[in-house]
Amino acid sequence: xxxxxxxxxxxxxxxxxxxxxxxxxxxxxxxxxxxxxxxxxxxxxxxxxxxxxxxxxxxxxxxxxxxxxxxxxxxxxxxxxxxxxxxxxxxxxxxxxxxxxxxxxxxxxxxxxxxxxxxxxxxxxxxxxxxxxxxxxxxxxxxxxxxxxxxxxxxxxxxxxxxxxxxxxxxxxxxxxxxxxxxxxxxxxxxxxxxxxxxxxxxxxxxxxxxxxxxxxxxxxxxxxxxxxxxxxxxxxxxxxxxxxxxxxxxxxxxxxxxxxxxxxxx
Numbered sequence: 001x002x003x004x005x006x007x008x009x010x011x012x013x014x015x016x017x018x019x020x021x022x023x024x025x026x027x028x029x030x031x032x033x034x035x036x037x038x039x040x041x042x043x044x045x046x047x048x049x050x051x052x053x054x055x056x057x058x059x060x061x062x063x064x065x066x067x068x069x070x071x072x073x074x075x076x077x078x079x080x081x082x083x084x085x086x087x088x089x090x091x092x093x094x095x096x097x098x099x100x101x102x103x104x105x106x107x108x109x110x111x112x113x114x115x116x117x118x119x120x121x122x123x124x125x126x127x128x129x130x131x132x133x134x135x136x137x138x139x140x141x142x143x144x145x146x147x148x149x150x151x152x153x154x155x156x157x158x159x160x161x162x163x164x165x166x167x168x169x170x171x172x173x174x175x176x177x178x179x180x181x182x183x184x185x186x187x188x189x190x191x192x193x194x195x196x197x198x199x200x201x202x203x204x205x206x207x208x209x210x211x212x213x214x215x216x217x218x219x220x221x222x223x224x225x226x227x228x229x230x231x232x233x234x235x236x237x238x239x240x241x242x243x244x245x246x247x248x249x250x251x252x253x254x255x256x257x258x259x260x261x262x263x264x265x266x267x
Contacts, residue, residue: 001141002142002187002197002198003141003142003188003196004186004187004196005183005185006186006192006194007184008181008184008243009040009043009182010179010180010240011039011182012177012178013177014177016034016035025112026109029109030076030100031076031178032100032156035156036106036154036180036182039152039154040068040150040152043150044114062147063117063118064118066149066150067137067148068107068110068119068120068149068150068152069121069136069149069151070104070122071124071125071128071130071152072103072129073124073155073212074156074158074161076101076102076103076106077157077158080101081158082097082101083097083101103122104120106152106154119146119149121136126212127259127260128234128255128257128260130153131255133151134183134200135200137150137185138185138197147186148184148185150182150184151183151185152180154180155176155178155179155232156178165213176215177230179236183239185197193247195251197264197266198266199263200265202260203260203261204259204260205260207258207259211257211258215228215230215257216229217233217255219237219238219253219255221251222252228255251265251267253266
């Protein structure tokens with residue numbers, strides 16, 4: 001059994017547009033949660049080929065066979081610091097704010113809104129969080145554990161990162177765009193159209209914190225080389241490439257950085 005990437009989406013916090021039908025569900029959510037929900041919503045739009053309607057488009061057939069795997073480097077960073085500020089200042093800690101500071105909170109929202117009962121996992125790593133999550137989703141599909149799996153990377157940042165960036169003499173980190181990427185994986189016998197994952201290998205190795213902050217990745221796609229300078233950049237770039245390509249196109253990708261290498265082949 002193989003896994004097919006049947007829908008992809010990329011949402012940037014600076015340009016996020018929350019659909020009216022989701023506003024009630026997200027009225028108290030932070031940016032980390034909003035980005036994840038909207039990116040999955042857009043994946044549903046492309047999968048069903050019409051605007052998502054929660055009354056009809058939630059996963060009703062075997063929802064326990066549809067999972068979510070989120071990868072993130074920094075998680076709900078600003079929310080974490082907001083909670084710490086309340087604790088340090090001896091203020092009453094907001095239960096909602098505290099619950100949203102948990103990295104897996106986005107999965108809770110996604111499961112509830114889209115009726116997803118399968119595996120819900122959040123992976124945290126500074127090295128290739130999206131591709132590590134993709135590897136887990138790919139294995140869940142090919143092993144028969146799941147029929148569908150949403151794989152995401154969500155990144156939000158804090159102004160406190162600026163000090164670290166200045167000390168590391170890194171010119172890009174202070175302008176990293178917060179955002180989210182979502183890929184929907186399905187079994188290849190489900191009549192889903194899209195790219196088949198033929199090969200996925202992720203190798204990571206420990207490096208200094210400075211190397212993670214520099215986040216300099218070299219993406220080679222079908223012989224074309226690109227330099228990526230933000231944690232979400234490689235996943236977002238491949239998402240745009242897949243969107244613009246026709247089904248069945250070959251994507252031979254390799255990403256290298258001081259902290260490891262990713263090899264990905266789609267057809």
